[in-house]
Amino acid sequence: MAARAQMSKLALACxxxxxxxxxxxxxxxxxxxxxxxxxxxSYYVYLPSWFIFHDPSLAATARDCCGGEFPEFTAIxxxxxxxxxxxxxxxxxxxxxxxxxxxxxxxTRWTNLSADGFTLYYQHAAGLAGMLWxxxxxxVLRGLLLRHFADRVTAVxxxxxxxxxxxxxxxxxxxxxxxxxxxxLFAAFLDLTERWHTCPEMRRxxxxxxxxxxxxxxxxxxxxxxxxxxxxxxxxxxxxxxxVSEMRAQLPMLATSAGFAALVLAPQLxxxxxxxxxxxxxxxxxxxxxxxSPRLFGVLFSVQKGLFFWSxxxxxxxxxxxxxxxxxxxxxxxxxxxxxxxxxxxYVIASWWDWQFGGSYGHRGFVDALPVFALGLAAFxxxxxxxxxxxxxxxxxxxxxxxxxxxxMLQYWNRILPISDLTWDQYREIFLRLR
Numbered sequence: 001m002a003a004r005a006q007m008s009k010l011a012l013a014c015x016x017x018x019x020x021x022x023x024x025x026x027x028x029x030x031x032x033x034x035x036x037x038x039x040x041x042s043y044y045v046y047l048p049s050w051f052i053f054h055d056p057s058l059a060a061t062a063r064d065c066c067g068g069e070f071p072e073f074t075a076i077x078x079x080x081x082x083x084x085x086x087x088x089x090x091x092x093x094x095x096x097x098x099x100x101x102x103x104x105x106x107x108t109r110w111t112n113l114s115a116d117g118f119t120l121y122y123q124h125a126a127g128l129a130g131m132l133w134x135x136x137x138x139x140v141l142r143g144l145l146l147r148h149f150a151d152r153v154t155a156v157x158x159x160x161x162x163x164x165x166x167x168x169x170x171x172x173x174x175x176x177x178x179x180x181x182x183x184x185l186f187a188a189f190l191d192l193t194e195r196w197h198t199c200p201e202m203r204r205x206x207x208x209x210x211x212x213x214x215x216x217x218x219x220x221x222x223x224x225x226x227x228x229x230x231x232x233x234x235x236x237x238x239x240x241x242x243x244v245s246e247m248r249a250q251l252p253m254l255a256t257s258a259g260f261a262a263l264v265l266a267p268q269l270x271x272x273x274x275x276x277x278x279x280x281x282x283x284x285x286x287x288x289x290x291x292x293s294p295r296l297f298g299v300l301f302s303v304q305k306g307l308f309f310w311s312x313x314x315x316x317x318x319x320x321x322x323x324x325x326x327x328x329x330x331x332x333x334x335x336x337x338x339x340x341x342x343x344x345x346x347y348v349i350a351s352w353w354d355w356q357f358g359g360s361y362g363h364r365g366f367v368d369a370l371p372v373f374a375l376g377l378a379a380f381x382x383x384x385x386x387x388x389x390x391x392x393x394x395x396x397x398x399x400x401x402x403x404x405x406x407x408x409m410l411q412y413w414n415r416i417l418p419i420s421d422l423t424w425d426q427y428r429e430i431f432l433r434l435r
Contacts, residue, residue, distance in 0.1 A: 008142050011155035015162040016135045022172035023131055027124075031413045032173050035127030036118060038359070040176025042074045043093035044126050047101045048117025050094075056271060058085040064116060077285055084275040088283045090268050092218030093178050096133060100125040130175030137184035138162060141371055144191045148331040149378040153385070157378045164313040164402035166362035167370055169409050173361070178218050182368035185215045186225060190334055190371055193229045197333070200253065209257035213264025220283075222368060224344055231337035287353050294350035299363060303427050304420070305355075310362035310408065313401040316394070317373035320380030331375060338372035345369060359419030361412040362405075410434060 026032045036044050045061055053060035062070050062085065070076040075088035104125035105115065113119045138158050145154040162168055170179040192208045195201075208229070216223045230247065234240050247254060269279040282288065300307050308315055324335035349355065349365040357365050366373075384394035411417045416430050 005146055005151045005154075007151050007155040008146060008158060011158045012135075012138055012142055015138055015158055018163065019131050019135060019168070019171050022168060023127065023175065026173050026413065027127070034118075034123045035176045036123050037176070038073060038174075039075075039089065039178070040126065040174070042076055042087050042089045043178055044097060044176060045074070045076070045087065046091050046094035047097060048122075051101070051105065052115060052117050057274070058087065061117070065118065075284070079276045082276060086272070086275045086281070086283055086285075088285075089178070090217055090220060090283070091271065092214055092216075092268075093176075093181050095217065096181050096214070097126055097129040100129045100132075126176045128175070130177070130180040131171045133184040134167065134171035134175070134180040137180070137187045137371070140184065140187040140191050141374055144187065144194065144371075145374065145378050147194070148329065148375075149382055153378050153381045156381050157374055160313060160398060160402055161370060161374050161377060164398070164405050165311040165367075165370060165373075166360075166364065166405070166409070167367055168406075169361045169412070170364060170367050173413060174364075177364070179364055179367035181218050182215065182222060183370055185211055185218065186222075186368055187371040187374075189215060189225065189228065190338070193232050194334055196229075197232050200250065202253070205253040205256040206260055209260030210264060212257065213261035216261075217264055217268055219368065221345075221348055224348070225341055225369070227341060227344075228334065228337040231340065233333035235332075235336065289348070289351040290353060291351050294347055295355040296346065296350045299346060299350040299355055299365075303424050304422055305357065305360065305363040307363045307366050311366075311401075311405055313377070313398060313405065314373055316380045316398065316401075317376035320376030320378065320383070321373075322376075323383060324375065324379045327379075331379075335372075335375050335379075338369075338375065342369060342372060356420050361409055361417070407432065407434070 027035070045058065046056075049055055049058050049061045053064065055061070058070075058076065062068055062076075070085065076085055077088070078084065079086045101122065104121035107121040108115045108119060111121075113121065138161075141161075142154060142158060145157060149157070162171075167180075167183065170177055170183075188211045189208070192204060192211060196204045196208060212226055212229075215225060230243065232243075234243055272281050272283070273279045298304060298306065301309055303309060321335055321339050324332050325339065345366075349357075349363075357363065381394070384390045408417065411430065411434065412419075414434060416433060416435070418426065
């Protein structure tokens with residue numbers, strides 16, 4: 001494969017270079033303030049609390065940074081009955097940021113900057129960590145795609161996914177949010193699931209358990225993505241019975257995975273218990289879901305945050321997933337449970353009280369699941385390459401979709417696009433404007 005996969009290697013290198021350039025541009029030109037802001041603050045805040053103030057309750061950090069009370073934007077609240085701090089965002093991102101945090105702490109000590117967790121090196125350790133995990137996710141995705149698609153198709157898929165959706169934005173401008181981390185974890189879970197089912201090895205239960213635990217630890221509702229593993233390859237009753245028998249035979253390996261996932265989740269449960277008296281809570285307090293009135297059209301198609309409105313390239317991905325659902329190819333085994341997850345996740349996102357997910361470029365709730373869309377994109381590009389007419393037409397459509405996404409991302413960076421609640425009148429007024 002090494003001799004035939006040069007184009008996808010180059011595409012991965014280009015995506016990485018573009019991410020570095022984008023990050024430098026965002027912070028070098030003042031397009032964004034410091035990386036640790038908004039949701040990025042509450043994902044990150046555990047690290048100074050643990051390693052600088054040695055206080056897992058967050059109280060010492062609140063006193064040092066914020067006069068004793070966290071601002072409302074952090075979504076860190078005092079729990080009724082105990083008065084202890086409960087962070088709406090779990091510890092998973094902080095765990096994955098920890099290696100670069102350690103480097104930042106050493107550099108801060110060496111240069112005599114304030115070691116409070118929020119000075120220069122800490123800021124960019126948090127920002128660069130998200131970018132690096134996104135690149136790692138593309139690397140894992142490349143290996144997965146090459147097992148099913150041509151090198152050329154894999155290369156185009158990686159590049160267009162990176163710059164033709166809001167993945168690039170969440171690897172640069174808002175890289176301290178959780179989405180780049182979940183993107184990597186979803187890609188790794190897909191890859192490990194396929195490897196387990198095609199060639200089980202004893203190390204895979206450990207890796208699968210660690211990744212599964214981190215998926216939940218980064219964003220709790222992403223526990224839904226774990227259905228991909230048991231549903232892998234199921235297309236009817238016969239394959240369902242075969243899967244049940246297979247999993248019975250693999251109970252020791254499954255128990256190992258579950259055990260490692262539980263180890264990953266245990267610190268979060270302990271934090272919740274210490275703050276609330278219960279190991280499992282709704283960390284958003286009274287905020288929740290409206291299951292009877294999901295905003296499905298708004299989430300998928302609206303000018304406000306519609307997935308396909310802001311990332312039209314994903315229409316091609318959905319078309320490709322539909323092709324995979326009817327194809328006899330081996331990747332169908334992953335695509336079908338991935339599509340089921342997308343359907344359930346869309347309903348969950350549309351039912352959330354703030355279905356727009358606050359300020360964002362595009363709908364950030366779907367960035368995590370872009371590895372599933374990548375399978376569909378690769379299938380679409382394979383289909384499009386079958387004839388010259390298809391290839392020419394698809395190339396034009398994809399180029400327009402990617403260009404529009406990039407231009408509108410730049411509008412967001414330049415503060416031309418509002419961060420939420422965009423109206424049609426506003427969109428028409430600023431369409432294709434960069435000033």
